[in-house]
Amino acid sequence: MAIVDEDVERVRTATSIVDVVGEYVTLRRVGRNLVGLCPFHSEKSGSFNVREDTGRYKCFGCNAGGDVFTFVQEIERVDFATAVERLASKVGIELHYTSGGNKGRDRQRRNELLEVMSAAVEWYHQNLLESPDARAAREYLRARGLSGDVARHFKLGWAPDDWDTLCTSLKVSPDNLREVGLGFVNKRGRMQDSFRARVMFPIFDESGNPVAFGGRVLPGSTDPAKYKNSSETPIYAKSRTLYGVNWAKTDIVKADQVIVCEGYTDVIGFHRAGVPRAVATCGTALTEDHVRMLKRFAKKVVLAFDADAAGQGAAARFYEWEKRYDVEVYVAKFPDGRDPGDLASSDPDALTRAVAEPTPFLGFRVQRVLDAGNVRTPEGRARTAEAAVSVINDHPDVNVRRMYAAQVAAHTSMPASDLTRAVERGNVSEPVVFAAPAKQATEGAGFIAIALLIHRWDDIAPWLIEELFAEDSYRVAFRVLVEQNGNVARALSQVEGDAADVLERASVVDFDADPLVEARALIAAAVRRELAHHSSTDPEHIRGDRQARITLDALGDVKRADAAAVELLQWLVARTTPEP
CATH class of the missing domain: 3.90.580.10 (Zinc finger, CHC2-type domain)
Incomplete structure (x- = not known):
């Protein structure tokens, strides 16, 4: 299909x-x-x-x-x-499909499941806004600043404290409900709702499709599970999904910074504080798939949770990801250990400052050690320095280790040379080497002509012929462009290899050039090339070649340039066309 x-x-x-x-x-x-x-x-x-x-x-x-x-x-x-x-x-375009193929059926099945999730999002949301049963949920959200427009923007919902209200209300097949994790068959053989008596946070993929839910009980609930998340389904993988990325990605790109939180309400808190570039993991630790996704949007990854609690294993992963994906991991420090969701209501400026001035991840870990250490005695300074060196040595870049060793030496009054030696070995002593970006090659007259043909067809097309181009790839690119009347998208569908590369590059460059001047330059180059490489003993050809050399000089005369160009094009076609 x-x-x-x-x-x-x-x-x-x-x-x-x-x-x-x-x-x-x-x-x-x-x-x-x-x-x-x-x-x-x-x-x-x-x-x-x-x-x-x-x-x-x-x-x-x-x-x-x-x-x-x-x-x-x-x-x-x-x-x-x-x-x-x-x-x-x-x-907003409705698509139509041809029939056949397993991939088509898989896609159709995915779309069916997404439609079920969309219906559930709306059902839970309307229940929160309108149902008398949701009054306590509305009061809870209002107290936390999550009502009104906030609830509508994030499509917050309420799952009633009933056995099967959602399953019976949606009017969809039990198989679909089970497959997306919204329902299950109980011991009596009846469909039962998976979420009951919970505030619902719908989770969307990058494109804004609802793929899962997170549910939170209200304060005072006897349910031991404060949070409940959707299990993995054909449309939802926790390790590759981040709550809020659909709302945040545009601002992430603009700021070149993404904020990673622990919870859904933290993400919403950042939005309320005017920092709409926050996302949250969905009940898991930050994974490599998450970092791979975020790297596409921003270079700076700011952790808005207790990063030190993740342990040494997480630190090693963060350093490896920094090197592998060329990202920079930072930590935001919040006053008195308060979470972003609370700060959004009480002190939004503090929330903004925390992410505007984050600390590099290693710097955060080292400072934690220094703050906890006793530097009032020689023994305390030595123990603090030793603990800090242990943290520093987790980093793979020896140059980074040396700089932090100097900071520790200054804080503990320990000899800098001793600490520098202590971090020389590290756990991985190879410095990170960054490749220099490739440079754009200087383009010749042929490439400029192809680019102008794409962008200024009417101005240059009458002056170009295939024989002007020396390389086969440029000739093919020119030929297919002419066949498609300058439509580069259609032309690219007809070629591959070097010719496709020429068209790809030419389609995006911008030359501030006069099409006529460039065409004349290309004509002159082609004529000189032909004269240099293809001599003839035929008297008629010799006379034609002599006239071509004279006409070349006329290309520089404004009054005679157009006529000279036409004459040279005719000569070139005649010279390169095989005799019958």
């Missing part, structure tokens, strides 16, 4: 590639291009280019490139059909 081609094109036309890429990359305008840091590889100088007029993107550092569908496929790690479906959902 595939999406019909007409619908794919409708989605492509209705979607702004700048808006889509802008959810993940901070773009700045440079001429007609939009440029930013590539989300697919680590770089410090922006080589990632986006063009609204062609609907293409290209990175000159890692060579990633494509259209809006390719971007969604790569950034969200989904197949083509899923990328089209997600974009269609954003622009």
Whole structure:
């Protein structure tokens, strides 16, 4: 089962590639291009280019490139059909499918389960807003600043204290309810609701599809499980899902910072405080899959929970992730150990300051040791320094270890040379080596002409012929562009390899060049190349070559340039066309 081609094109036309890429990359305008840091590889100088007029993107550092569908496929790690479906959902286009195929059935099944979850979100939400049974829940949320617009924005809900109200109200199959974790068969063989007497926090994926729930009992409940989360399902994996990422990702990209919390109310608290770039794990520790996801959005990961409690194993993972994914892990320190959800109501400015000035993860751990140590006696200073060195040695970069050793020496009045020697070995002594970003090559006249053909077709197309291009890849790129009347998207569907690379790169660059001047330069280069490499003893060819050399000089004369260009193009075609 595939999406019909007409619908794919409708989605492509209705979607702004700048808006889509802008959810993940901070773009700045440079001429007609939009440029930013590539989300697919680590770089410090922006080589990632986006063009609204062609609907293409290209990175000159890692060579990633494509259209809006390719971007969604790569950034969200989904197949083509899923990328089209997600974009269609954003622009409100209903898709139609051809029949056949297991993948199509799997996709249809996923969509069915998402529809069940969407219905449940609305049912719980309306129950919270309107049901008399939810009065205590509304009062609880109001007391915590989570009512009204906040409850509506985050689609908070209420699961009533009944056995099967949801299961009987949704009018969906028991199999679907069981598969998404909303119901189960009890000992009597009847369907029963999985969540009862709980405030419901719906969990959405990156694209805004509801995939799971977290439920919290009200204060005074006799239920020993304060929180209950959805079990894993075909549409929900805890290790790859972050609560709030659907609301936060745009601000994460803008700030180049993501805040990772422990709980759902912490995320909402950050939003209430005007810091809408917070997410939370769903009942698990932060995983590598989470970091891999977040790396696409931001370089700085700020932990808004007690990071030291995670232990040495977590520290080793954080350092490894910093190196592997080129992220920087920080810790936000909150006054008096208060959680973000409470600070959002009592002191939102403190919440903002905590994430505006976070501490590097290793610095946070070292400071914890120094604060807890006794530096009033020689013995206390020695023990404190030893404990700090033990923490520092967890870090894999010897240069980082040396700098923190100097800080510890200053705090404990221990000899800096001794502490530096103590951290030289470490647990991993190899320094982190960062690769320099690839540089964009200087492009020649042929490439400039192809780019202008894409972006300024009417101005340059009449002056170009295939024989002007020296390399086969440029000739193929030119030929297919002409066949498609300059439509680069259709042209790219017809080629691969080097020609496709030429078109990809040319589709996103911006040359502030005069098309006529560039065309004449290309004509002159082609004529000189032909004269240099293909001499002839034929008297007629010799006369033609002599005239071509004379006409070349006329290209520099404004009054004669157009006529000279036409004459040279005719000569070039005649010279390169095989005789019958």
